[in-house]
Amino acid sequence: MSFASTATHVPLRFAAPSMSVSLDRIADFLGTVPLFRELERASLRSFAEITREHKYGKGTVIVSEGDPGDALYVVRSGEVKVVLVAEDGREVILGVLGVGDHFGELSLIDGRPRSAHVIATATSSLLVLRRADFRRQVEQQPQVGWALLMELSRRLRQADGTIGSLVLLDVPGRVARVLLENATPGEPATLIKPMTHQVMAQMIGASRETVSRAMSEFQEKNWISVARRQVTIVDRVALEARARPAI
Amino acid sequence: MSFASTATHVPLRFAAPSMSVSLDRIADFLGTVPLFRELERASLRSFAEITREHKYGKGTVIVSEGDPGDALYVVRSGEVKVVLVAEDGREVILGVLGVGDHFGELSLIDGRPRSAHVIATATSSLLVLRRADFRRQVEQQPQVGWALLMELSRRLRQADGTIGSLVLLDVPGRVARVLLENATPGEPATLIKPMTHQVMAQMIGASRETVSRAMSEFQEKNWISVARRQVTIVDRVALEARARPAI
DNA sequence: ACGCAGGTGTGATTCAGGTCACTGCGATAC
């Protein structure tokens, strides 16, 4: 780990194929991804070796629901959204993934078709790991299997929470919930990433207008304040109460 | 396997502690559970050894949301429901588990508190595996880790599908969806397990009355027929169309 | 500076579906 960061300061001079320099940089990056965090330098490099880097322009569909899927993707830069798309064009956003996040594990694990679309919301660079290569590596590195279980557990808890909130909460309640979920833990808690009302609406199954009204209401009550699309949570307790089923 | 079933016909006569007979029966049972299906006889027995059997009367709360969780449960007989409960008593049913199903993996994996209540809907007998014991066994048996990944993948796909249907479908659409999801694959497809409208309603986040009306509508259109609470799917294609977003 | 696009605030209208309030019915219990 410390060796790696040194390497970037003192680049190898001779006989080092540019490929392995880039492999080092990829291995460095993988070391920051929770899925691979437990791995040692050498293992990180062997994972780095099986990656291919792909770039996608904003709006590009990276994977489509129903596709046979046989690769895992790690976001190296940019941002993508995981969405279900209805025939009439309505979208549900299941997740917004940033640097260090990954998707495509499900098809990798069970071999079934992709369960959602993934679309770049900004120009993005993704590392792609093909199933066969990945499996071979994971067999060598059982810690990755564990990290995968942790990740799927996290997502399953989150998905169940979302189901609960869709059924038990009204729209303002759900808005309060996304705000809290995307807030940094500290005080004053600010939203990690500014999102448009449209995006929030698609995350919680509501219309843009209703989200707008809920946000106005929260500002009036002084639970949040908004400056240049940056939301700051002023009264966390009040929001938490609003995001709890049954007022 | 064949030995075990023989054993039940020709019980061992001497020196066989009754415990090991019951262990054999438990191992037999575990062999039918997908999570353990890949294991050999000996491994099944070592899993059987770390189980404790518990009985729960109808209505008993087996685990509560928020509890620290450190056990995996396998349903050996009876039926349980996984539910989120709001303070005002409203319930969302995340799943109904029958013989061979299991729950509690999440807390086992990530050590976080239980994410939902599990309540016996009939007198049930559950095999309980404590975390430490289970982990030790899994380290010996990596196939189980894989089976767990498969199971979590399945559930995550299902959860995402549920989120999609909650947002994109109207109530009749969601009713059509549960009907299809619980139908036997063959023709004529019947519902695996008769459920009350109340239960369906809590599974899809709707009121009992609205489910009732949807079911009446489907019967009138001759898409399903109901005899003594047993639902038969008459027109699968029509139901599938109704369960698709955007008419 | 200008126009333009993408995002936001807000009213008016409509409607799916929740809630309430019954009735009917088939089981199991007494």
Place this chain on the structure above:
DNA sequence: GTATCGCAGTGACCTGAATCACACCTGCGT
């Protein structure tokens, strides 16, 4: 038998939120 209990059907009413239709920002590119 009849009482009782849980479940199912159906009407009447009410309301949260979608939809439609604007006007208004604010940052951007030329």
